[in-house]
Amino acid sequence: MHILLIEPYFTGSHARWADGYKAHSSHQIEILSLQGQYWKWRMHGGAITLAGHFNQKNNMPDLILATDMLDLTTFLALTRTLTADIPTCLYFHENQLVYPWSPTDRDILHKRDRHYAFINYASAMAAHSICFNSSYHMQSFISALKPFLRHFPDHRGLKNIQLIEEKSRVLHLGLDLAAFDKIKPMANHNNKVPLILWNHRWEYDKNPESFFNTLFNLADNGLAFDLAILGENFSQKPKIFEEARTRLGSRIVQYGFAESFEEYSHWLRRADILPVTSNHDFFGASVAEAIYCGCTPILPRRLAYPELLNPDIFPENYYNSEDELKDKLKVILNTYNKQSTDYSQAVLRFDWSNMSGHYDSTFESLI
Numbered sequence: 101m102h103i104l105l106i107e108p109y110f111t112g113s114h115a116r117w118a119d120g121y122k123a124h125s126s127h128q129i130e131i132l133s134l135q136g137q138y139w140k141w142r143m144h145g146g147a148i149t150l151a152g153h154f155n156q157k158n159n160m161p162d163l164i165l166a167t168d169m170l171d172l173t174t175f176l177a178l179t180r181t182l183t184a185d186i187p188t189c190l191y192f193h194e195n196q197l198v199y200p201w202s203p204t205d206r207d208i209l210h211k212r213d214r215h216y217a218f219i220n221y222a223s224a225m226a227a228h229s230i231c232f233n234s235s236y237h238m239q240s241f242i243s244a245l246k247p248f249l250r251h252f253p254d255h256r257g258l259k260n261i262q263l264i265e266e267k268s269r270v271l272h273l274g275l276d277l278a279a280f281d282k283i284k285p286m287a288n289h290n291n292k293v294p295l296i297l298w299n300h301r302w303e304y305d306k307n308p309e310s311f312f313n314t315l316f317n318l319a320d321n322g323l324a325f326d327l328a329i330l331g332e333n334f335s336q337k338p339k340i341f342e343e344a345r346t347r348l349g350s351r352i353v354q355y356g357f358a359e360s361f362e363e364y365s366h367w368l369r370r371a372d373i374l375p376v377t378s379n380h381d382f383f384g385a386s387v388a389e390a391i392y393c394g395c396t397p398i399l400p401r402r403l404a405y406p407e408l409l410n411p412d413i414f415p416e417n418y419y420n421s422e423d424e425l426k427d428k429l430k431v432i433l434n435t436y437n438k439q440s441t442d443y444s445q446a447v448l449r450f451d452w453s454n455m456s457g458h459y460d461s462t463f464e465s466l467i
Contacts, residue, residue, distance in 0.1 A: 101127040101128065101162050101463070101464065102127070102128045102130065102159070102160075102161045102162045102163075103125075103127050103128065103129050103130070103161055103162065103163045103164075103165050103463060104130050104132055104154075104161035104163070104164050104165065105118050105121070105122070105129055105130065105131045105132070105165045105166075106132045106133070106150060106164060106165070106166040106167070106170055106175070107131065107132075107133040107134075107166075107167050107169065107170075108133065108134045108143070108146030108147070108150060108167070108169045108170050109134070109136045109139055109142045109146075109167070109169040110131075110133035110134060110135060110136050111135070111136020111137070112136060112332065113193070113273075113385050114136065114167060114169070115133075115136065116276065117193070117273060118131050118133070119131075120274050120275070120276050120452050121274055121452070121456065121459055123276075123452070124274070124452035124453070124455075124456035125456050125460055126456070126460050127460055127463070130161065132150055132153060132154065134146055134149060134150065139169065140216065142169055143169055143170075143196075143216055143219050144171070144219075146169065146170060146171070147170055147172070147173075147174035147175040147178070148178065150170070151174070151175050151178035151179050152178075154175075154182070154183075155178075155179055155182065157182075160182060160186065161186060162186070162187075162467055163186065163187050163188070163189065163463055163466060163467060164183065164186055164187070164188045164189070165188075165189050165191060166188065166189070166190055166191070166227075167190075167191050167192075167193055168190065168191070168192045168193055168194060168195055168196075168220055168223070169193075170190075170223065171219045171222075171223060172188065172190060172222075172223035172226045172227055173219075173222045173223060173225075173226045176188070176226055187228045187229070187466045188226070188227045188228050188229070189227060189228065189229045189230070189231060189463065189466055190223055190224060190227035190229070190230045190231070191230075191231045191232075191233070191271070192220075192230065192231065192232045192233065192237060192238075192241065192382075193233055193273075193382065193383075194237075194382050195217070195220045195237070195241050195382075196216040196217040196219070196220050197217045197220060197221070197244040197248050198240045198241065198244045199305075199380065200304075200305045200379060200380050214248070214251065217248060220241075221245065221248070221249075224264050225260060225263070225264065227267070228267065228466065229267050229269070229466050230264065230267055230268040230269070231268075231269055231270070231462070232268065232269070232270055232271070232382075233270075233271070233272060233273040233382055233383045234270065234272060234273075234382055234383045234404040234407050235270045235404075235407060236382070236403055236404040236406075236407065237382040237383065237404065238268055238269075238270055242261065242264065242265050242268065245260075245261045245264065246258060246261060249261075269462070271459065271462055272383070272407070272450055272455065273383045273385060273450060273455075274450065274451075274452045274455035274456065274459065275385060275388060275389065275447075275450045275451060275452065275455075276451070276452055277388070277389065277392045277447070277448065277450065277451040278451055278453060279365075280365050280368070280369070280389070280392060280393055283361070283362050283365040283366070283369075285366065285369055291326065291372060293324040293325050293326055294324075294325050294326070294372040294373055294432070294433055294436045295325070295326045295327070295328060295353070295370060295371045295372045295373070296315065296325050296326070296327045296328070296371070296372070296373045296374075296375065297327075297328050297330070297367070297368070297371035297372075297373065297390055297395055298311060298327070298329045298331060299328075299330040299331050299364075299367070299368065299374075299386045299389070299390055300331045300376075300386050301331050301333075302331055302332065302333035302334065302337040302338065302341055303334070303337070303338070304338050305378065305379055305380040306377070306378045306379070306380070306381075307377040307378050308338050308340050308341060308344075308377075309338065309340050310377040310422055310425075311377040312340050312343070312344040312348075313340075313422075314375065314377070314422065314425055314426055314429065315327065315344070315348065316344075316347055316348075317426055318426070318429060318430065318433065319348060319351065321430075323429075323430060323433045323434070324433065325351065325373075325433055326351050326352070326353050327344075327348055327351050327352050327353065328352075328353055328354040328367050328370070328371055329341070329344070329352060329354060329355050329356070330354065330356075330357065330358050330364065330367055331357065331386070333356065333357055354367055365393070368389060368390050368393035368394075368395065369393050369394060371390065371393075371394075371395050372395065372396060372436060373395060373396050373398065373429070373432060373433075373436070374387065374390045374391070374395040374396065374397045374398065375398045375425060375429060376397065376398065376399050376400065377400065377422075377425070378400070378403065380403070381403045381404055381405070382403075382404055383404050383407075383408075384403070384404055384405055384408055387399070387405065387408060388408050388447045388450055391408065391409065391443045391446065391447050392444045392447050392448065393444075394442075394443075394444065395443075396417070396432065396436075396441065396443070397409060397417050397443065398417060398418075398419060398425060398428055398429065398432070399417055399418050399419070400418070400419060400420075400425075401418040401419065401420055405418075406418075408446070408447055408450075409443065409446050409447070410446070413446075414443070414446070416428075417443075
C-alpha cells in the first residue's frame with residue numbers, strides 16, 4: 101500500500117512522527133513536506149505549494165494522510181482531477197480551536213485568530229477519516245466546535261459536528277522510544293542531590309511560571325535539588341526563564357536546547373524528577389520520553405496525561421493543585437530513591453514497535 105504523508109510544517113515532533121512511521125511501517129510511506137517555519141503561512145499557503153508538487157507526480161498513492169497544518173480543502177480543490185478517488189485521512193497533532201493563543205499575538209489583537217480554526221474545521225469536513233493523537237484531544241476538539249460555529253451569523257452547520265465525530269478515532273502518537281536504548285550514556289552519574297527536569301518548549305502554554313515559582317519556593321525552604329532546563333527555546337520566550345537563571349544560579353546544571361539526540365538522551369537518563377505544570381498538552385511526547393528514560397513524573401490530573409500514565413494505578417504521581425504539587429515534591433526531595441519505581445513499561449506501548457501495526461491496520465481499513 102502506498103501512503104502519501106503530507107506535512108506542511110516538517111520540523112520537531114511533526115517531522116519525528118512522519119519519519120518514525122515511514123521507518124517502521126510495512127507500507128510504502130512517501131513524505132511530501134515543506135520546511136517547518138512560518139506556521140501561519142504554512143496553514144494559509146502551504147496547500148497551494150504542495151498541490152503544485154503533487155500535480156507533477158507520476159505515481160498516485162492509495163491513501164493521502166495529511167496533518168492538521170494542511171488546508172486540505174484547498175489542496176483537494178487544486179488536485180481534484182487526480183485526487184477525486186483517493187481516500188484522505190487527517191491526523192491532528194494539535195488544533196487551532198482549543199490551542200491557547202499568546203495574549204500578545206497580533207492576530208488576537210486584530211481578531212483574526214478564528215480563521216486558522218476554520219481551516220481545521222473545513223479540513224475535517226473534507227477528510228474521509230480523522231485521527232487524533234489522544235482521546236483528550238478528540239473530545240476537546242469536538243466539544244469546541246459548537247461554541248466556535250455559533251460565532252458565525254447564519255448557516256452555522258451545527259449538524260456537521262456529528263458528521264465529524266462519526267468519522268473520528270484515536271490513534272495515539274507513535275514515538276521512537278527504542279532510540280534511547282541505543283545511546284550509550286556519556287558518563288556514569290550519581291547525582292549528589294535529585295535532578296529535576298524541564299524538557300518542554302519554552303512557551304507560555306507550558307506554564308513555566310508555575311513550574312519555576314514552585315522551585316523558587318522549594319529553594320527558599322532549603323530543599324536540595326539541581327535543575328536541567330532543556331527543550332526548544334525561541335527568540336521570544338517567557339521572562340521567567342531568565343529570572344530562574346538568576347534565582348536558581350548554581351542549581352542549574354544545564355540551560356538550553358540539547359543540540360543532539362545523544363545529549364538529550366543523556367540528560368533524560370540522568371534526571372530524577374519530572375514535575376509537569378503545562379496548561380496545554382494534546383499528547384505529551386516530551387513527558388512520555390522522560391518517563392521512559394527513568395524520571396519520576398509528577399503530573400496534573402488533566403489534559404492527556406492520564407492516557408500516558410494510568411492515575412488509577414499510579415495515583416501518587418498526580419496532583420490537583422499547585423499546593424499539592426509543592427507538597428509532593430517536598431516529600432520526594434526528602435526521601436528520593438532513584439529507580440524506586442520503574443514507569444518505563446507504562447509508556448512503552450507508544451513505541452513504534454507497538455504502534456506501527458495499529459497505524460498500518462487503521463489505514464488499510466480506509467482503502
